Amino acid sequence: METLRQRLETFARERDWEQFHSPKNLSMALIAEAAELVEHFQWLSEEQSQQLPADKLNAVRLELADIQIYLIRIADRLGVDLLEAAWEKTEINEQRYPAERVKGDARRAAEYGD
């Protein structure tokens, strides 16, 4: 991921696009990519979303890539270590939702991430 972070920084710098890449603007670009992912699933059933045909799966794969790319860019502009943050947040979640207490509980699952 560190190599990718550097490569994306170089990509923006060489194109003089860093002027557009404020965290504010990048958050908009990121949510626009997230919406393209949502669009793939909006008229599918949950089951269908789990069994995508090959061409659709490949399109979805590239949407996931776009989200990852913008996520790395924002984190970079803000000086955030993405994996370290995700790791820390996972620890918080593990303590907040002890397995034995929330097992199969849709309501607690619903809270999660709020």
Add this chain to the structure above:
Amino acid sequence: METLRQRLETFARERDWEQFHSPKNLSMALIAEAAELVEHFQWLSEEQSQQLPADKLNAVRLELADIQIYLIRIADRLGVDLLEAAWEKTEINEQRYPAERVKGDARRAAEYGD
């Protein structure tokens, strides 16, 4: 990232939450987290978004973590290697937007990711 992927899978399995984690549902959870990021920036200027006070930066950092976590989960459910996909998409972008031709070009930057 691979260790984190496994840990998140275990997290969901131990809580019996995998039943909720269809790609469709996870795409909704992901965009909801992306929106929490957007909310932090919506009334800030671009400059302010680049110079967050410490407490706000920490809140934003955990939002980025939430997005990363759901992104890993979806990729996992679909059997997608996230970093490999991001790498491949970056190569596509590098070829599609040659630095010498799109330098500082807001219109080409705007196209990018469409």
Add this chain to the structure above:
Amino acid sequence: METLRQRLETFARERDWEQFHSPKNLSMALIAEAAELVEHFQWLSEEQSQQLPADKLNAVRLELADIQIYLIRIADRLGVDLLEAAWEKTEINEQRYPAERVKGDARRAAEYGD
């Protein structure tokens, strides 16, 4: 809707909040509200989303209100007549998707709105 448009304009003006209400910022506020709607449904089945308990339905009702409010605000800032635009777009959709040709066709439904 015209009375509501005026009242929302007065609301922003009396609070000196129009300075924050650029179309760019309002589009961010709008998508953040749309995401709060999505959050209500993310772990529900499609059936459950159609049969909300009263308290949840009321919460969802107020999210729909928030989206409508921001939509009116953006349209106002851009000088767009919202209902006229929606009417025109509906006519475009009726011509683009003739009932006899797309009946029950998930793929054509999926295209719709793209």
Add this chain to the structure above:
Amino acid sequence: METLRQRLETFARERDWEQFHSPKNLSMALIAEAAELVEHFQWLSEEQSQQLPADKLNAVRLELADIQIYLIRIADRLGVDLLEAAWEKTEINEQRYPAERVKGDARRAAEYGD
């Protein structure tokens, strides 16, 4: 708006698309449209977003229409009167944010809608 609501219901029924139009799915379609709006603004400055050239303004106008259309559809499926709800929420906002106390206050503006 009532005439439009009926027309959109007929549109969906004649195409046998109501099967796809659960509130859950419609919330996904709505946020995807909201993201298309965001995309128009993501690399623009706030000032530019207020002074769109005619062709871009027309494109944005039709995005606003798409959002309005899906908003009417969801409200209809849930039995919500959209304008009544928006009116009620506006009254709540007026009481929660008294003009004399929050005037020009970015922080209170930021809270608003949370």
